[in-house]
Amino acid sequence: MHKASSWLIAGVLGTSAATSQAATLEQRMAAFEARASAAEKRAAAAEQQTQALARELQQIKLATSTAQPVASTATATAVPTLDSRLATLEARQQSMEKQGSTEHLTDGFSFKGYARSGLLVNDGLGGGRGGPYASPAGSVGGAVGRLGNEDDTYMRIDLSKELYAQNGTRSKFTVSIADGVESSNDWTADESNLNVRQVFTELDHLAAFKGNSMVQNATLWAGKRFDRDNFDIHWLDSDVIFLAGTGGGIYDVQMNKNWRSNYSLIGRNYGDFSEGGVDADVESYILTSNQFFDEGQWQWMFNAIGSKKNDIGTRSNDAGLTPADSGLHSMLANHQKTFFGAEGFFKTALLYGQGLGAEVKNVGSDGELIDEARAVRLALYGETPIAAGWRIGPSLLAEQSKDRYVKGDNYAWMTLNMRLANAINSNFEMAYEVSWQTMDLDPKGYLQRNAVDGNFWKFTIAPTFKPDVGELLTRPELRVFASFMDWSSELDGYSTQDAFGKTDFNAGGVWQYGIQMETWF
Structure with missing residues (x-):
């Protein structure tokens, strides 16, 4: 009920709430991109995944920049959709950072042998x-x-x-x-x-x-x-x-x-x-x-x-x-x-x-x-x-x-x-x-x-x-x-x-x- 009320208020009051929400998203995106950059340095294996996530973030940014700051059904549904997608991406990034910090040293390593005595x-x-x-x-x-x-x-x-x-x-x-x-x-x-x-x-x-x-x-x-x-x-x-x-x-x-x-x-x-x-x-x-x-x-x-x-x-x-x-x-x-x-x-x-x-x-x-x-x-x-x-x-x-x-x-x-x-x-x-x-x-x-x-x-x-x-x-x-x-x-x-x-x-x-x-x- 709280989020639904917020969307209704945003539609009545015009652009201010939508602009604030977009700013919040931009801040979270910036933090996300910083973590992605750090993950790239920690793990070569994480690099390809990070690039894929970065492309998806660009799509989110594009959607945010083209969103209309006026009350409409499209605006009311766009903001929570971006929020949900970003939360999913952040969860994936955290998992990727964890893997990069604990598993990359042995990634691709194999040990084989033969012995008799x-x-x-x-x-x-x-x-x-x-x-x-x-x-x-x-x-x-x-x-x-x-x-x-x-x-x-x-x-x-x-x-x-x-x-x-x-x-x-x-x-x-x-x-x-x-x-x-x-x-x-x-x-x-x-x-x-x-x-x-x-x-x-x-x-x-x-x-x-x-x-x-x-x-x-x-x-x-x-x-x-x-x-x-x-x-x-x-x-x-x-x-x-x-x-x-x-x-x-x-x-x-x-x-x-x-x-x-x-x-x-x-x-x-x-x-x-x-x-x-x-x-x-x-x-x-x-x-x-x-x-x-x-x-x-x-x-x-x-x-x-x-x-x-x-x-x-x-x-x-x-x-x-x-x-x-x-x-x-x-x-x-x-x-x-x-x-x-x-x-x-x-x-x-x-x-x-x-x-x-x-x-x-x-x-x-x-x-x-x-x-x-x-x-x-x-x-x-x-x-x-x-x-x-x-x-x-x-x-x-x-x-x-x-x-x-x-x-x-x-x-x-x-x-x-x-x-x-x-x-x-x-x-x-x-x-x-x-x-x-x-x-x-x-x-x-x-x-x-x-x-x-x-x-x-x-x-x-x-x-x-x-x-x-x-x-x-x-x-x-x-x-x-x-x-x-x-x-x-x-x-x-x-x-x-x-x-x-x-x-x-x-x-x-x-x-x-x-x-x-x-x-x-």
Whole structure:
């Protein structure tokens, strides 16, 4: 009744009350704008909202300035409408200021990571030996299975911060820090391999690209990083493809509805060499084309590698030969979202490389390869349920390479691996892993290695606790385990530098036990 009486009096008395009300509104608007300005300084995230509110305030001011100071039905309804809208805006502004003062510091921040740490003990209560690449074939990438076969502590953390510009463009900065040691001590600074593995920045949702269907969803990047589309066989601790280094590129160029492309130029370093007083800073460059078809189901990757200083007269590999100064690498992969129509997934990849591309997993990372080097690798793996409470993760990894480091050398190996898990209750499962690897290696004396032909076997049983069972890749896992390994006695003579043939770790059967945690998020 009080406000209604005021409006009636304003209509009878003319302009004075309306003018006073407008002045009051102007004062409140001025106070509001001052708070909006302060909020802009406190929080970048609040800036865009403040601009939207400021535009609405301008509309209110315009409505106020054009209101007629005479008694009418329009005047009687205009004033309370402006008052109500301003009160709503002030409430929104107060909420925005509160958010800006308490939440903006963590806005857009993310923390991701991977870690494993465990104790490995042999049956003589000594330190366990081994690792996913323990066999002679491991010298050229032949992994044998990781469950119950790791004695290290390794961690990597990825820290990222996202920011949005006023035009909608998003930037993201990422840094990755990693460390790995085999010591069981709590203080391992003297043995630490602490390293910054990634430092890069991405730009996407670029305002300048809007309206261009080819690049409007593209991502630009530059810095030191792992390629976004690397993928691995977790059971083996082996990447299928690993492209990494320092450079830049563009992801997700949409060529048409069913075809998108990635392109990058990445640099790597083969080290500094000096012979005869001549210094050689040997770098290599990898030009990559990565094509995806049918929503990413098919992938074709091509890499051209060049390192012109890698064959100068002052540079030779460990066999005394001139290494390659270029190479080619290609991969054809199929990514299935089912396991041959059943629940799960399945991936297939065929890789080929020559020259510097003959290191087909870690693209462009091996500067010792010679021009004649050739390699082909096949990777198959997946995961699926096989019965109530049971899941299986089979994998196959095989490679044939020739003329890698010495003309006439030959490396042929194949690993079959199977991870099984049986859920006992909601937090406990029994995990099992079986591995078999066969190899025929003839290094031709490279690094004093000898020709061997034989097989390796491993079986692991691992009672495991985890937050939720039902998926092989759910983490974290806390596990105890027992592993039995054996191999052909001939493999003990491959090299004096590898694990095989050492005291208490030779053919005839080796039991190892341990406890381990593994997590990622």
